[in-house]
Amino acid sequence: MLNVHNLSVSFGGEYLFEEISFRLNGGDRVGLIGKNGAGKSTLLKLLTKDMPLDTGTIAMEKGIRIGFLRQDIDFEQGRTVLEESYQAFEEIKDLESQLEHINHQLAERTDYESEGYNQLMIDLGDITHRYEIIGGYNYQGETEKILLG
Structure with missing residues (x-):
């Protein structure tokens, strides 16, 4: 299970999102869509602990995997x-x-x-x-x- 509670993120005093909460249960598969700048990548970075939280909590059961393709990929030279x-x-x-x-x-x-x-x-x-x-x-x-x- 993944539980997000009262998550807020701001940049320069402006909230990207404020006090969002949601829960994903085992076996759930989720797609994240939205316009550019809506915070999709930021949310994924928070969930994968690649970025620190402003406020709120993220609780994850051990063994949960979050997979996503990053926007800024460093491809290894010569790979297809x-x-x-x-x-x-x-x-x-x-x-x-x-x-x-x-x-x-x-x-x-x-x-x-x-x-x-x-x-x-x-x-x-x-x-x-x-x-x-x-x-x-x-x-x-x-x-x-x-x-x-």
């Missing part, structure tokens, strides 16, 4: 748009790295009955399950579909 888009999936990329590491360890071991080998198998199952839940097997195809329009 598709490669840059994949960078939004940091958690999936981290899990892929962990899975690769565990699979490499399992391939080199021969102590199949040991506690260490058993723990690696348990870790592999847990990480694979998390990877599936957050869309690890689908993110590349979904990203390509979005970029194609």
